[in-house]
Amino acid sequence: METTTHPYWPRNLSLPGYVSNVRPGWQCAGAVAAAGAGLLALGWALNRNERSPVRRVAAGWFLVCAGIHGVLEGYFSVRHRELPADTGLLGEVWKEYAKADSRYVTSDDFTVAMETVTAWAWGPLSFLTFVSFLSRHRSRFVLQLIVSLGQLYGDVLYFATEARAGWTHSDPHPLYFWVYFVVLNGVWLVVPSALIIDAWNHLCAAQRDHDRPHKKGH
């Protein structure tokens, strides 16, 4: 029988070199929430030419995603092996989140692969999407579709692999399982789905326009 000296599930998980977090959990969660809210506000402020408040929030969403994918998930993608002993702020954020999914402190193959693509592809592309909406660039809805589909597919596989593993990696406490694992990740099912439908509508309208035989210059 393995001695349990860490807060992760399953309780018999072996985690050599684990060091307890210095910060309380609410500070880790609060730091991420504050950074996210700050990016959303910055995105809103920078996008003052956009009249529709929904579009303005949608553009801000991509700045939030750029920050989360690029910084938080970027950190995970390069430092996942050292996380159990990490007591820096970003390391402790991941060790707090890992109570809801211990695959983050064991360098689980799928989790590392998916997070690496998220950090290095969807992160920069989220930032490009934000910039493309600021400048009304013609690529804006194509980028919105690419990023949102990437996020949705990654998230579906994230839930599906954990379902197949029998939901064994989360502390069953409602804060960890329901709030952190289900609700937080559920946001990346709901919002990208809505943005895929939105991009679909805009791109189909543009293509219908483009296909008209009697249009000037075509």
Place this chain on the structure above:
Amino acid sequence: METTTHPYWPRNLSLPGYVSNVRPGWQCAGAVAAAGAGLLALGWALNRNERSPVRRVAAGWFLVCAGIHGVLEGYFSVRHRELPADTGLLGEVWKEYAKADSRYVTSDDFTVAMETVTAWAWGPLSFLTFVSFLSRHRSRFVLQLIVSLGQLYGDVLYFATEARAGWTHSDPHPLYFWVYFVVLNGVWLVVPSALIIDAWNHLCAAQRDHDRPHKKGH
């Protein structure tokens, strides 16, 4: 030490209930190749209004994908647990392919999750993409982008998870590792990447058109 009575790697893999294939490997590979070629020819024949041969092949590609995702990967998604003892044609096709990646005979969590999404989402959407090109529907390039990005991301994760597992699941024989595993799956990196760029160009051109301020009716 496990006794090895199957052809899969790693050689010490335990596979209770395994039954040898009745058909030789070339019949399994030949059946899939013939079905794929038949679908490509059918797609070409049905799309006689398309003047560009490249576009005509591209549309046929989506009919091939609909068949592979819907039938072959659909079979895997519902029958993966029974594969080791399966001696039907589709079962033997998978048991032959599993020499190149034994995750297919062990119901590996990521493989089952990814293949299930591929079968039930990218399969029907591939067929819709084919139909949308036949009818020049305004959704055709949006569908091409969605299917191709889904295939590319799934395939990247497929290679990345196996890389993280140390390439341990393939028979090192060149036919299995290089031809089946690398080249065959590599096709779904190369073709979808080209089709993503193609869809990007078409959709951006349509959006640029749509955004023009002086256009009639807008």
